[in-house]
Amino acid sequence: MLVARSVAELRAARHEASGLVGLVPTMGYLHRGHISLVDAARAECGTVVASIFVNPTQFGPGEDFSRYPRNEEHDLELLEAAGVDVVLIPTVAEMYPEGDTARIHMDGLTDVLEGARRPGHFIGVATVVAKLFNIVQPDFAYFGRKDAQQLAVIQGMARDLLMPITVVGCPIVREPDGLACSSRNIYLSPEQRQQAASLSAGLRQAEAAFQDGVRDPEALRNSVRRRIEQESLAAIDYVSLSDASTLRELADPVEQPALLSLAVAFGPTHLLDNITLVP
Numbered sequence: 001m002l003v004a005r006s007v008a009e010l011r012a013a014r015h016e017a018s019g020l021v022g023l024v025p026t027m028g029y030l031h032r033g034h035i036s037l038v039d040a041a042r043a044e045c046g047t048v049v050a051s052i053f054v055n056p057t058q059f060g061p062g063e064d065f066s067r068y069p070r071n072e073e074h075d076l077e078l079l080e081a082a083g084v085d086v087v088l089i090p091t092v093a094e095m096y097p098e099g100d101t102a103r104i105h106m107d108g109l110t111d112v113l114e115g116a117r118r119p120g121h122f123i124g125v126a127t128v129v130a131k132l133f134n135i136v137q138p139d140f141a142y143f144g145r146k147d148a149q150q151l152a153v154i155q156g157m158a159r160d161l162l163m164p165i166t167v168v169g170c171p172i173v174r175e176p177d178g179l180a181c182s183s184r185n186i187y188l189s190p191e192q193r194q195q196a197a198s199l200s201a202g203l204r205q206a207e208a209a210f211q212d213g214v215r216d217p218e219a220l221r222n223s224v225r226r227r228i229e230q231e232s233l234a235a236i237d238y239v240s241l242s243d244a245s246t247l248r249e250l251a252d253p254v255e256q257p258a259l260l261s262l263a264v265a266f267g268p269t270h271l272l273d274n275i276t277l278v279p
Contacts, residue, residue, distance in 0.1 A: 001079065001080040001084055001085060001086070001087060002085065002087070003076065003086075003087050003089060004086055004087065004088050004089070005089050005090070005091075006090065006094060007094055007135050010049075010086065010090075010135055010136065011135065013049075013085075013086045014049075014086075014136060014137060017046070017047040017049075017085075017086075018046045018047055019045060019046020019047060020044065020046055020047070020139040020140065021045055021046070021048075021049060021136065021138045021139050021140075022040075022041030022042075022044060022045030022047070022048050022049070022138055022139065022140045022141070022142060023049050023050075023051070023132065023133070023136045023138035023140070023141045023142070024037045024038050024041055024048065024141075024142050025050075025051045025053075025128075025132050025141065026050060026051060026052055026053075026075075027052070027053065027055065027068065027183070028052040028054060028069075028070055028071070028075050028183075029068070029069040029070060029071055029183040029186075030074070030078050030079070030183075031173075031181045031182070031185075032173050032181050033144050033146065033172070033173040033180075033181035033182070034078075034144075035078060035082050036144075036170060036173050037144060037170050038050060038079065038082040038083070038084055038142075039082065040142050040168065040170050041140065041142050042082070042083050044140060045139065045140060047085050047086070048083065048084050048085050048086075049084070049086045049087070049088060049136050049138065050079050050084045050086075050087050050088070051087070051088040051089070051090075051132055051136070052072065052075055052087060052088070052089045053088075053089070053090055053095065054070065055095075055124055055128040056096075056124075057103075057120075057123070057124030057127060057128065058121050058122075058123075058124030058125045058128065059121075059124070060118050060119065060121060063118070068183075069183055069184075069186055072089070088136065090135075095128065095131060102127070103124075103127050104123065104127045104130050104157060105123050106122060106153050106156055106157060106160075108246065109122070109149065109152055109246075109247055110122035110123070112149075112240075112242070112248065113238065113240055113242070113263075114149050114263065115149065117237055117238070117263065122150070122153050125150055125153060125154070126153055126154065126157050129154050129157070130157065130161070133158070133163060133165055138165055139166065140165065140167075140168055141154075141158075141165055141167050141168065142168045143167065143170065144169075144170055144171075144172060144173070145169045145170060145171060145172050145274070146180045146181075146182065146272060146273065146274070147272060148259055148261055148274045149247060149261075151167070151169045152245075152247060154167050155167045155169075172273075172274075174200065177197040177200075178197050178199075178200030178201060179193075179196050179197050179199065179200060179271075180199070180200065180271070180273045182272075184269050184270070184271065185271075187267075188266055188269060189266075189267075191233060192266040192267065195233050195234055195266070196234075196266060196271060198227055198228045198231045198234060199228065199262060199264055200273055202223070202224035202225070202226075202227035202228045202239075202262070203224060203260060203262070203273060204275075205224065205227050206220045206221075206223040206224045206260055206277075207260070207275055207277065209223050210254070210277050215253040215255075215279075216253060217241045217249070217251060217252075217253070217258075220241050220254075220260065220277075221239045221240070221260075224239045224260065225239050228262070228264060233266050233267070234264050234265075234266060235264065235265040236262070236263075236264050236265075237263035237264060237265055238262065239260075239261075239262045240259070240260070240261045240262065241254070241258055241260050241277075242258065242261070243256065243258060243259070244256070244257040244258055244276055245257075247259065254279060255279055256279070257276055257277065257278045257279075258276070258277045259274055259277075260274060260275050260276070260277055261273070262274070
């Protein structure tokens with residue numbers, strides 16, 4: 001496995017790549033969810049490239065950029081064992097050279113949900129992913145569905161900018177109690193970790209109601225809220241039921257695929273989860 005620490009090294013390796021190229025962008029501190037993306041890429045592509053880069057432009061004031069977990073040695077061991085061919089680990093200075101001002105803004109999809117809670121976040125996400133796409137020039141790029149809004153933004157960016165890349169959304173990987181795998185789970189205390197299982201439990205409870213015929217959006221949102229509010233340490237940021245394509249909140253009975261998503265804080269740690277409801 002080649003570890004490329006500069007854009008020039010990566011581009012030289014890309015020139016030698018065989019077959020279709022799949023990219024798995026990460027911020028490191030890898031878990032089973034990340035490796036599932038590598039597995040998906042390995043199944044479809046002749047060459048698999050992963051990136052490790054904690055992107056400063058997607059963190060707002062007071063957010064956890066400096067304390068975001070990092071363990072490069074362990075990450076590289078996991079990626080090599082999973083069959084990655086090339087890992088790109090660029091510096092901040094190379095990704096954002098002095099005088100860099102170009103940013104990508106996506107109208108509509110970025111001013112709701114996480115975009116409303118974290119202004120500017122998706123500008124940073126779209127910008128760094130566009131840079132990675134330009135550097136690697138993959139045929140396919142793989143992202144987890146846990147960050148459903150991020151996936152929608154990146155798919156929209158690739159479509160609107162006519163990028164010759166297929167952005168693949170991969171299933172959420174969960175712990176045995178249902179908690180979605182996340183690098184931020186490490187921040188949870190034992191009691192917080194136990195209570196965090198309520199996120200997926202609340203989503204499953206609403207999904208069961210949906211399967212029983214409940215179509216009222218607020219009733220479904222309230223079903224999730226009631227389950228999570230049973231936990232003393234959980235602070236709900238939002239519970240959303242939105243159109244799966246536009247991410248706009250639904251007021252009328254659900255007749256099209258809908259994204260039931262949430263953000264919940266345990267102390268300073270914000271966790272995301274979602275499911276898609278299909279009538």
